[in-house]
Amino acid sequence: MGFSTDAIHAGVHPDPTTGSVMTPIYQTSTYVYESPGRHRGYDYARTVNPTRSALEENLKVLEGGRAAYAFASGMAAISAVMTLLKSGDHVVVSRNVYGGTYRLFARVLEDYGLTFSYVDTSSIETVEAALRKNTRMVYVETPTNPIMILTDIGAVAALCRSKNLISVVDNTFLTPCLQRPLDLGAEIVVHSTTKYLNGHSDSVGGAVILARDDHAERVKFVQNSVGAILSPFDSWLVLRGIKTLPLRMRAHDENGAQVARFLEGHPKVERVLYPGLPAHPQRELALRQTRGSGGMISFYLKTAEAAECFFRPLKLCALAESLGGIETLICQPSTMTHASVPEQERRAMGLTDSLVRVSVGCEDLQDILADLERGLAAA
Numbered sequence: 001m002g003f004s005t006d007a008i009h010a011g012v013h014p015d016p017t018t019g020s021v022m023t024p025i026y027q028t029s030t031y032v033y034e035s036p037g038r039h040r041g042y043d044y045a046r047t048v049n050p051t052r053s054a055l056e057e058n059l060k061v062l063e064g065g066r067a068a069y070a071f072a073s074g075m076a077a078i079s080a081v082m083t084l085l086k087s088g089d090h091v092v093v094s095r096n097v098y099g100g101t102y103r104l105f106a107r108v109l110e111d112y113g114l115t116f117s118y119v120d121t122s123s124i125e126t127v128e129a130a131l132r133k134n135t136r137m138v139y140v141e142t143p144t145n146p147i148m149i150l151t152d153i154g155a156v157a158a159l160c161r162s163k164n165l166i167s168v169v170d171n172t173f174l175t176p177c178l179q180r181p182l183d184l185g186a187e188i189v190v191h192s193t194t195k196y197l198n199g200h201s202d203s204v205g206g207a208v209i210l211a212r213d214d215h216a217e218r219v220k221f222v223q224n225s226v227g228a229i230l231s232p233f234d235s236w237l238v239l240r241g242i243k244t245l246p247l248r249m250r251a252h253d254e255n256g257a258q259v260a261r262f263l264e265g266h267p268k269v270e271r272v273l274y275p276g277l278p279a280h281p282q283r284e285l286a287l288r289q290t291r292g293s294g295g296m297i298s299f300y301l302k303t304a305e306a307a308e309c310f311f312r313p314l315k316l317c318a319l320a321e322s323l324g325g326i327e328t329l330i331c332q333p334s335t336m337t338h339a340s341v342p343e344q345e346r347r348a349m350g351l352t353d354s355l356v357r358v359s360v361g362c363e364d365l366q367d368i369l370a371d372l373e374r375g376l377a378a379a
């Protein structure tokens with residue numbers, strides 16, 4: 001089926017008891033057995049829940065994987081993937097990954113004997129040079145949050161295959177609507193479903209989609225063993241959100257492109273980071289591996305003071321962490337989403353106080369532009 005058809009229908013079947021067209025929220029912790037040791041495939045709701053299973057089937061189809069598992073947050077999903085590794089293993093990571101991912105790696109997992117190298121994964125030579133004897137995984141975010149650097153997924157995946165390494169792509173920013181890493185050869189996709197997949201800023205969740213049965217089996221085992229599952233209600237919300245994903249992503253992409261052009265031409269703006277602009281240094285790669293650049297834009301104002309003044313008069317754009325909602329959200333990554341990254345590392349990534357990140361929503365374009373103009377006039 002086409003992507004929009006799959007977004008609406010994959011994993012969704014009329015409820016066998018009532019014929020309900022929409023997947024019910026199976027708000028139960030347990031299921032009745034027919035006799036000791038005999039049940040209908042459902043024993044306990046941490047292990048399996050029909051609402052969650054419907055979402056997992058849907059995500060599996062949209063990303064083109066062999067299996068998908070839904071978690072209580074994006075971080076829980078990423079943590080589950082990291083359990084494919086063992087103490088002593090080394091991971092090569094995109095340099096400016098989401099701050100929470102960096103915090104998990106640097107301040108939790110290093111205590112369990114994993115080591116990480118943060119490198120510019122936009123250069124395949126740099127990725128290759130960072131590999132060590134004990135490297136087991138390459139973990140990529142593309143585009144990166146918030147500097148919007150792209151990584152050539154196909155090139156990284158091919159390198160990983162040739163060295164027997166696990167390739168992981170965080171596809172939160174573009175979603176399978178605009179980028180399908182498994183089609184490009186990656187082995188695992190992770191998502192914060194909190195963002196575009198749910199799309200309405202009213203649920204926190206995560207997902208792992210896998211191309212290999214052995215990885216899938218382990219992640220499923222870990223999902224049940226650790227228990228950081230997505231609740232039935234959140235599963236239902238994400239499943240509902242995904243039905244409009246293609247429509248929303250089209251609107252995010254159209255508004256994103258217009259907002260990026262507006263910012264690029266504005267005298268108060270120093271530089272715009274958006275792969276959809278011809279000036280983006282990786283525009284050719286963007287055209288090759290994505291079907292649009294979506295709604296995430298970062299831009300530099302001239303000074304940190306200008307940024308401070310910029311946020312004050314905004315009325316429509318909500319000053320908030322998170323992204324990917326139907327409404328426009330705006331933030332200062334250095335003090336908000338990426339505050340957990342040490343200052344020195346932030347500077348090395350270009351994550352200064354004059355950097356602003358916008359998650360362009362689906363409101364009327366002229367209203368978004370008018371609000372940004374208000375902020376820029378004050379900057």
Ligand SMILES: Cc1ncc(COP(=O)(O)O)c(C=O)c1O
Nearest residue numbers: 073074075098145172192194205
């Ligand atoms: C790219 C990316 N990956 C993962 C996460 C973590 O997801 P969650 O907040 O749902 O745990 C985020 C959160 O902002 C993110 O932006």
